[in-house]
Amino acid sequence: MGPENTPRTASEGDDRRSYAAGMRRAGGARTKGADADSDEESWMTTYTDMVTLLLTVFVILISMSTFEKPGIELEAEVPAVEEPENPFESIFNALAPETQPRPQEVDVTDEEMARLDALENWSQRVTSVLQSFLDSNDALDGVQVRVMDFRIIVVLRNKILFPSGSAALEARGRQAIDALADILRGITTPIIVEGHTDNVPISSGIYPSNWELSSARAASVVRRLVASGVDPKKLRAVGRAETEPEADNATPEGRARNRRVTLIITPRLEERIR
Numbered sequence: 001m002g003p004e005n006t007p008r009t010a011s012e013g014d015d016r017r018s019y020a021a022g023m024r025r026a027g028g029a030r031t032k033g034a035d036a037d038s039d040e041e042s043w044m045t046t047y048t049d050m051v052t053l054l055l056t057v058f059v060i061l062i063s064m065s066t067f068e069k070p071g072i073e074l075e076a077e078v079p080a081v082e083e084p085e086n087p088f089e090s091i092f093n094a095l096a097p098e099t100q101p102r103p104q105e106v107d108v109t110d111e112e113m114a115r116l117d118a119l120e121n122w123s124q125r126v127t128s129v130l131q132s133f134l135d136s137n138d139a140l141d142g143v144q145v146r147v148m149d150f151r152i153i154v155v156l157r158n159k160i161l162f163p164s165g166s167a168a169l170e171a172r173g174r175q176a177i178d179a180l181a182d183i184l185r186g187i188t189t190p191i192i193v194e195g196h197t198d199n200v201p202i203s204s205g206i207y208p209s210n211w212e213l214s215s216a217r218a219a220s221v222v223r224r225l226v227a228s229g230v231d232p233k234k235l236r237a238v239g240r241a242e243t244e245p246e247a248d249n250a251t252p253e254g255r256a257r258n259r260r261v262t263l264i265i266t267p268r269l270e271e272r273i274r
Contacts, residue, residue: 119150119267126152126265130183139172139179151266154180158217158259165204167216169224177221180263181228190234192264193218193225198255199242215239221261 144155161173195214207213218237247254
């Protein structure tokens with residue numbers, strides 16, 4: 001019989017069974033240890049994630065918070081930026097007229113009252129003479145006269161003086177100026193001739209704007225008065241353009257009223273109250 005056919009003894013079978021049992025116990029021990037290690041690592045992972053989340057929350061809260069130290073203001077006041085001082089401001093203020101209204105009750109001297117009475121009498125007398133002259137002269141039909149602050153204002157509408165966009169006097173305008181010169185020759189006080197327009201821009205190539213047109217019309221009236229014998233020393237031509245309208249420029253009627261020439265007859269300077 002060969003060795004493989006040799007019958008095993010009882011001791012050899014017991015040894016093999018003991019070895020197999022030992023191997024199973026060792027395998028079972030290893031499996032239990034691995035499971036324990038796996039459970040421990042899972043718990044640590046969960047704990048680490050929780051700590052990380054808490055840390056993130058605290059970082060967000062800190063970034064959204066502001067800390068304030070006692071006695072220190074977080075927002076500093078921005079100093080006001082001062083405009084540079086105008087070196088000419090004091091000069092302008094000295095030359096500017098007084099803007100404060102006069103009190104209603106003021107002490108007026110006898111001399112001032114006498115001058116006021118003289119100014120009022122003068123303006124009433126000149127206005128009465130002018131109005132009578134206008135009423136009796138057909139060439140001055142439509143010419144108006146009024147008083148403002150002791151000044152006599154004679155208003156001539158452009159419809160009797162100039163064609164549209166022109167500073168050349170029409171025949172009717174020349175007749176009106178010649179007739180008015182008959183009475184203005186007897187007035188010794190200064191006369192300011194002002195040209196006025198509406199707000200429609202001028203489209204003529206001769207006059208770039210209403211300033212030039214209004215000034216040219218005032219100068220045409222002055223030249224005609226001088227040609228009719230009025231002293232040129234007491235005349236002055238001024239262009240006002242559309243800056244002093246009498247009526248609303250939104251309507252044709254209003255624009256027609258604003259196109260005018262005014263003659264302002266002023267009292268003597270020595271009779272004025274400053």
